Amino acid sequence: MALFLLCKTPTDFFNGRKVAISLKPAPPVHHALRVEEGQILKDMTVIKAAEPQTPGETAWGAPLVWGDSQKSAFQRDKFSEQGVSIGLLILVVGTYARFVRPFLSSAEIHFLPNQMVTYYVFTDNPRTLDPSIELGPLRQMKVLPVSELPGWEGLAYRRMVLFAEAIRDSIGKEVQYIFYADVDQEFVGPVGEEILGDLVATLHPEVFGMPRNMFPYEDQEVSAACVEEDEGDYYYTSEFYGGSVSQMSRLARDCSLLILQDQANRVTARGLEESYLNRYLIDHRPTCVLSPEYNWWDSPLTARVPKKRLVSFGRQCEAFDKEKKERQNC
Ligand SMILES: CC(=O)N[C@H]1[C@@H](OP(=O)(O)OP(=O)(O)OC[C@H]2O[C@@H](n3ccc(=O)[nH]c3=O)[C@H](O)[C@@H]2O)O[C@H](CO)[C@H](O)[C@@H]1O
Numbered sequence: 001m002a003l004f005l006l007c008k009t010p011t012d013f014f015n016g017r018k019v020a021i022s023l024k025p026a027p028p029v030h031h032a033l034r035v036e037e038g039q040i041l042k043d044m045t046v047i048k049a050a051e052p053q054t055p056g057e058t059a060w061g062a063p064l065v066w067g068d069s070q071k072s073a074f075q076r077d078k079f080s081e082q083g084v085s086i087g088l089l090i091l092v093v094g095t096y097a098r099f100v101r102p103f104l105s106s107a108e109i110h111f112l113p114n115q116m117v118t119y120y121v122f123t124d125n126p127r128t129l130d131p132s133i134e135l136g137p138l139r140q141m142k143v144l145p146v147s148e149l150p151g152w153e154g155l156a157y158r159r160m161v162l163f164a165e166a167i168r169d170s171i172g173k174e175v176q177y178i179f180y181a182d183v184d185q186e187f188v189g190p191v192g193e194e195i196l197g198d199l200v201a202t203l204h205p206e207v208f209g210m211p212r213n214m215f216p217y218e219d220q221e222v223s224a225a226c227v228e229e230d231e232g233d234y235y236y237t238s239e240f241y242g243g244s245v246s247q248m249s250r251l252a253r254d255c256s257l258l259i260l261q262d263q264a265n266r267v268t269a270r271g272l273e274e275s276y277l278n279r280y281l282i283d284h285r286p287t288c289v290l291s292p293e294y295n296w297w298d299s300p301l302t303a304r305v306p307k308k309r310l311v312s313f314g315r316q317c318e319a320f321d322k323e324k325k326e327r328q329n330c
C-alpha cells in the first residue's frame with residue numbers, strides 16, 4: 001500500500017488539505033497512516049519489530065543518544081567538570097497555561113539538574129506564574145510577554161519568528177546552549193549533559209523504526225517544507241530540539257523564513273511546524289540525534305524505549321479514543 005506520495009502529487013494524505021489556509025491541529029501520525037485506534041497494520045508491526053532497538057550512531061556518524069549508554073555517561077562526566085549554561089524555551093499561551101507548573105517542576109528535578117538553566121517563558125499571561133515557582137540554586141526564570149497571538153493559527157506562524165528575535169536580542173548573549181520544549185510535556189526521567197550538541201534533534205517516537213517511505217514529510221510541491229522521495233534520513237519531532245546559540249539562531253531564522261514564505265503563498269504544511277523543522281534538518285543534519293526516550297507517548301505505533309525521559313501528555317491525549325480522552329480529562 002502506497003502511504004506516501006511525492007511532492008508533485010498532492011493527495012489527501014493528511015485529511016485532504018491541499019492548501020490549508022485556516023490551521024487545524026496536525027493529526028497524530030497513526031491517523032495520518034490510517035491506522036485505526038488500537039489496530040496496527042500487521043506488516044508495519046513486523047517492520048518495526050525487526051528494527052534494531054538502540055542504534056548508537058546515525059549514518060553520517062552523529063551520536064544517536066540513549067541516556068543509559070556508556071557514551072552518554074562519558075558525555076555527562078565530561079560536561080560535569082566544565083559547567084555550561086542552558087536556556088530552555090517554552091511557550092505558554094491561552095489554555096496551555098495549565099501545563100506550565102507540572103512542566104517546570106519536572107524540569108527542576110530531571111532537566112540538567114547540575115547545570116545553570118534559565119527558563120525562558122514566552123507567555124500572554126505572566127500571572128500564570130504567580131505565585132512564583134521555587135527554583136534550585138543554579139536556576140532562574142525569565143518571562144517574555146507575547147501579545148496578539150490569537151489561537152493556534154497566530155502561534156504557528158509567529159512562534160519561530162518570536163524565538164529568532166529573542167535569541168538575537170537577548171537569549172543568545174546569556175547562555176551557551178538553547179533547547180525548545182513543548183510545554184504539554186513532563187520530564188519523567190533524567191535528561192543530562194548527553195543531550196548537548198551543536199544541533200540536536202529528537203526522533204519522533206511513532207515514526208522511529210519505520211521505512212523511509214512511511215515518513216510523514218510534507219509532500220505538496222508548493223510548500224517550502226516539501227521533501228522529495230529521495231531525501232531525508234529520519235523524521236524528527238517538533239516537541240524537543242536544541243543546540244548551540246548560533247545553530248539555534250539559524251534554525252529559528254531559517255524555519256521562520258520557510259513559514260513566512262508559505263504564508264505569503266497561502267499554503268500551510270500539513271504537519272505544521274514539524275514539517276518545516278524536518279525540511280530544515282534535511283538541509284542541516286543534526287550533530288546529535290536524541291532517541292525517542294526524549295519524546296515519548298503511548299500509542300499503537302510508538303517505539304518501545306529502555307527508559308522514558310520526556311513524555312508528551314498533549315500527544316498522548318490525541319492518541320486516546322474518545323472515551324479515554326474524557327476519562328483522562330484531555
Ligand atoms: C495545536 C496543534 O496543532 N496541536 C496538535 C499537534 O500537537 P503538537 O505537540 O505539535 O502541538 P501542541 O498542541 O503541543 O502546541 C505546541 C506548543 O505550542 C504552545 N501552545 C500551543 C497552542 C496554544 O493554544 N497555546 C500554546 O501555548 C505550547 O507550548 C505547546 O506545547 O499535533 C498533535 C498530534 O501529533 C495533536 O494533533 C495536537 O492537537
Ligand SMILES: [Mn+2]
Binds near residue numbers: 183184239312314315
Ligand atoms: Mn505538544
